[in-house]
Amino acid sequence: MFKFVVLSLSFCFFSCANMGASGQTQKFKTAEEYSKSKEFKPGKLVIIQGPTSDHETNINILVPRLKNYKYIVESPEGKESFADEYETIGAPVIHWKIEKINIKNLEPNKDYTLKVVDEFRGSNTVVDTRTFRALDVTGYKARFAYASCMADDYRFTEVIDPMWAKMQSLNPDFIVLNGDVVYVDSFEFVERQKATDLDIWQRFIDSFNRLPIYHWTTLKPIFATWDDHDFGTNDGDRNFTSKQAARSIFLGFFGGKNIPGVYQLENESVYFSLNAFHQRMLFLDDRYFRQPNKEQKEAEKFAHWGEKQHNWVMNTLNSEPSPAWLFNGNQFFSGVDLSYKESIQSNNPVHFQQILEDLKKVKAPVVLASGDIHFSEVMRIPSDKIGYETYEFTSSSMHSYTGSGWDNPLRVPGAFSKEFNFMLINSTSRDGGLDIDVESWGLANKPYFKNSFQVRK
Numbered sequence: 001m002f003k004f005v006v007l008s009l010s011f012c013f014f015s016c017a018n019m020g021a022s023g024q025t026q027k028f029k030t031a032e033e034y035s036k037s038k039e040f041k042p043g044k045l046v047i048i049q050g051p052t053s054d055h056e057t058n059i060n061i062l063v064p065r066l067k068n069y070k071y072i073v074e075s076p077e078g079k080e081s082f083a084d085e086y087e088t089i090g091a092p093v094i095h096w097k098i099e100k101i102n103i104k105n106l107e108p109n110k111d112y113t114l115k116v117v118d119e120f121r122g123s124n125t126v127v128d129t130r131t132f133r134a135l136d137v138t139g140y141k142a143r144f145a146y147a148s149c150m151a152d153d154y155r156f157t158e159v160i161d162p163m164w165a166k167m168q169s170l171n172p173d174f175i176v177l178n179g180d181v182v183y184v185d186s187f188e189f190v191e192r193q194k195a196t197d198l199d200i201w202q203r204f205i206d207s208f209n210r211l212p213i214y215h216w217t218t219l220k221p222i223f224a225t226w227d228d229h230d231f232g233t234n235d236g237d238r239n240f241t242s243k244q245a246a247r248s249i250f251l252g253f254f255g256g257k258n259i260p261g262v263y264q265l266e267n268e269s270v271y272f273s274l275n276a277f278h279q280r281m282l283f284l285d286d287r288y289f290r291q292p293n294k295e296q297k298e299a300e301k302f303a304h305w306g307e308k309q310h311n312w313v314m315n316t317l318n319s320e321p322s323p324a325w326l327f328n329g330n331q332f333f334s335g336v337d338l339s340y341k342e343s344i345q346s347n348n349p350v351h352f353q354q355i356l357e358d359l360k361k362v363k364a365p366v367v368l369a370s371g372d373i374h375f376s377e378v379m380r381i382p383s384d385k386i387g388y389e390t391y392e393f394t395s396s397s398m399h400s401y402t403g404s405g406w407d408n409p410l411r412v413p414g415a416f417s418k419e420f421n422f423m424l425i426n427s428t429s430r431d432g433g434l435d436i437d438v439e440s441w442g443l444a445n446k447p448y449f450k451n452s453f454q455v456r457k
């Protein structure tokens with residue numbers, strides 16, 4: 001039997017040089033050096049920087065279930081400390097677990113290093129290394145990439161890497177993911193309406209292993225909510241049998257400890273608020289409490305969000321006058337009514353009217369944001385809807401199936417792209433409202449559209 005012995009050798013990367021078939025020099029370590037290395041190229045694990053403020057961050061790491069890694073944070077001055085490992089999320093049926101760490105006392109605009117260390121048999125091997133920053137939420141401008149719908153289907157193999165490389169090259173301060181970050185019930189593995197907790201785990205792990213964002217050497221804070229496919233089932237609703245497992249897995253990957261005054265997860269489903277950049281961002285849950293779309297005997301008054309979430313939205317918006325974004329997986333306004341397209345307006349018309357009535361009354365001006373439809377557009381919402389002119393920004397898809405789209409009478413002329421794309425948004429809090437610059441970016445070397453908007457109540 002081969003006995004695995006780990007000896008202490010100094011780290012040596014690319015120490016050998018050979019001439020390859022092309023005549024170019026190839027550099028690599030010897031097999032023995034690989035076996036004894038103490039440090040490897042970053043990016044192996046799935047690592048997600050979640051809710052973050054100017055002094056605190058939450059990071060979630062997917063690790064093999066038998067490993068007891070240590071998480072070491074190195075400050076810009078080179079001082080090392082252990083991160084607070086506050087929770088582990090796993091399930092007996094899977095080979096992985098999510099380890100959740102919280103890091104406090106950060107300073108904004110400085111580079112920190114996270115080292116994932118395996119102490120197996122005294123080796124102290126650095127399995128993965130990432131850099132990260134706090135997020136300076138004290139200013140007035142939020143500069144973020146905004147994306148939804150990321151299929152890991154073989155069909156998109158060629159575009160997945162360049163799409164994420166484009167986002168990386170634009171260097172947003174943070175990233176908003178608004179649903180379908182995983183297609184649990186793609187037609188490859190899991191039947192619709194039947195996903196078990198094992199199915200959800202497996203699809204998240206497979207998909208996250210494929211998508212580059214979770215392997216970037218430089219982490220970016222991600223704020224995420226779900227839509228139907230990462231909830232677990234197409235057009236999903238409150239009757240979905242695995243919704244509690246889905247919630248635990250989704251929050252395992254994207255959630256974190258609440259950060260007083262900045263990040264607040266309401267302990268109901270996955271909805272939460274971000275108070276940053278002198279504006280608010282409310283990330284809504286359009287699935288967990290939703291009345292089924294089909295065979296409705298009556299259109300319920302709070303059919304889309306449930307009453308508690310609806311009241312939380314309005315109370316939060318009324319608690320102070322600073323402007324707010326509302327992120328919801330599927331569209332608020334349908335634009336045009338189509339049987340195969342979900343929206344609050346089409347599926348939950350009574351609740352939709354209630355939302356409009358209540359938005360008229362709250363202190364804060366709002367802009368709307370959605371995903372889901374596999375093309376991007378901006379809708380101008382006329383002032384007769386909620387008392388002032390606002391906009392709905394729909395960003396979709398990073399890489400998923402698309403068709404030719406449809407006409408929409410609310411669409412801002414030209415603000416449309418059915419290419420793979422995401423939005424780069426500058427949202428500035430000014431004069432009690434928002435100045436918003438939006439660009440739609442994809443594989444092309446210039447934006448598919450570019451607009452500026454102002455919203456004032």
Ligand SMILES: [Fe+2]
Binds near residue numbers: 149180372373
């Ligand atoms: Fe989608």
